[in-house]
Amino acid sequence: MNFASDNVVGASLPVMQALMQANTGALAAYGADEITRRVKARFNEIFEREVSVFLAATGTAANALALSSAVPPWGLCVCHQESHVIDDECGAPEFFMHGAKLIGLPGAAAKLEAQAVRTYLEGLPKSVKQMPPKALSISQATECGTIYRPDEIAALSAVCRDHGMSLHMDGARFVNALVSLGCTPAEMTWKQGVDILSFGATKNGCLMAEAIVVFKPELAEGLDYRSKRAGQIISKGRLIAAQLEGYFAADHWLANARHANRMAALLAEGLMRHPSVRLAWPAEANEVFPILPRRLSDALKSAGAVFMGWTEASLPKGERIGSDEALIRLVASFATTESEVRQFLDVVDETLSQQAAE
Template sequence: MNFASDNVVGASAPILEAIVRHNGGAMPAYGADPLTLGLTPRFRALFQHEDLAVFPVATGTAANALALAVMVPPFGLCLCHEEAHVMEDECGAPEFYTHGAKLHGLPGTGGKIAPDTLDGFLSGLTRHVKQMPPRALTLSQLTESGQVYTVEEIAALCRIAHGHGLTVHMDGARFANALSALGCSPAEMTWRAGIDILSFGASKNGALAAEAILVFRQDLADTLEYRRKRAGHILSKGRFLAAQLEAYLADDHWLANAAHANRMAARLAEGLGRIPGVRLAWPVQGNELFPILPDGLDEALRRGGALYYDWTSRSLPAGEAVRAGEGEEVLDLLRRGREGGDQADHRLARAHRL
């Protein structure tokens, strides 16, 4: 049982089939192929935004770092949650591609920044040349604690950020899971709420290696093509990135995968909740679980071959704590649309029984 990451299983069948299907014959290179050119109208229709600019890349780190590079100058400050992926898990890539801009983490329960926290921080800054000026806010959706920002919360944070002259980026590594949880449209969760740039994730939800930077403001898109090339993320055989994204979106495959993952997470959480001594640090809203386990159960699971991560308790809800004899662990539920039927039930049953 491997619950360590959404990335440990392979790509979904429709995406692999699309790569093979588009492998034959000759196509223009470096993104000039019909598949890549077709992504822009496809995403524009999906997000209901006629000026949306689309930049496929191979990794989420590249998507986040390049997006922030067009939003934050070298002397600027980018605000995020103190446990955000861009701050803790990207080896300084955002700082590298912004040529020295700084990430500043804000606290918040469940990996979420509260509007009052953001407004208080921005309002308390001095405006002096010695102070790095804030230029952007980045939000993780889902958060690193598996929580979902509601559309209203996103809009409130964007209003505050824009009011202080910041642009807003969304790290959508689990964008589909959040969208499935909220039941809203892609437009409502992004540009209509005030998001300026989205890192649209696909690799955690069935793709082989495909993400997209979606820019809702043309002034922010102007230099991104050059930055993407300098970063080595314009693939010579770009058709294979486009083929993945095309298959990912076709017939709502991306939404089916995410909905299945969320259902399996909820089902596993229900089973864990019936085990004496086990409780969840945060409610299950997407495809991530954070159970607080008795040490004995933790040891038994690990001896039995279960793989999952230890996790930080920094953003636990008020009044919650990991007590003596307990360990907080993270189970990133690995369920794809392709893992339906008996295979998914069998894996869930094993985890449930343990």
């Protein structure tokens, strides 16, 4: 019953099989191999246009390098105050932006509203003393498991255009959001004005494989050099590309995300049967954030369930966590089984039934 995250499980079988196949024989190094060429061409198909693709081993590297291409050292990148780029990457984006600054704005459910971003930008001083805003970064899905709809992305993009900014999407759980919305990758990105994407695959079945996908050509200039300086042009680059080839084959990537989302939906449905449990935010992708009695949280831990506590910073207006309650995060993955979910919910049912009888 490990719901700590979707990166605690290993790689999926098709990904490992593709990796093993690519491990045989000799191929050109540093991304000059045929597997990497095929994968980059596949990205063009997936996004329905020609894109520039730069492979990376980690999401932190992908985010930091993507933002470094959009924000000069004297610039400002706006994001949500709980976003991964500002909260969980040890300053890597600012390091690779060579001193540029991240500023986090509040927003319920870890989402930014276009009008709130516009108001903030228009309130900035216009003198040389103020770092000029150069990019907006949004997470899809967000750190609260919620999803930006295409019209919301388009509205944020319009704000960026009005202020001469690029729009970056941190897509660590890109595919979970994609299958939840039921749209195409193009409809969730460049057609709504996204300029550069950190395309996550590690959380959804890869061993360690991410990609920077560039829709705005000028942002691709120099990314090869930035990637090399960051140690992300790997000598045996075919082994990164091979993971993505196995990931994309037969729509495996989509099937993985659908399964993870379905397991999260089963968790949410089972929890919501109990009046003493409520969801902090809708379970829109593969994460569930229940507010539950603290005694239940303790009982679940005692039964062997693994999960994280969560911050109250982005709760809806008027929502509060009681002194006898806990807000936790449950994450389902491509490897989560229905039996794990049922086992978890059985503990919930049994514990709350015992408490009701006391």
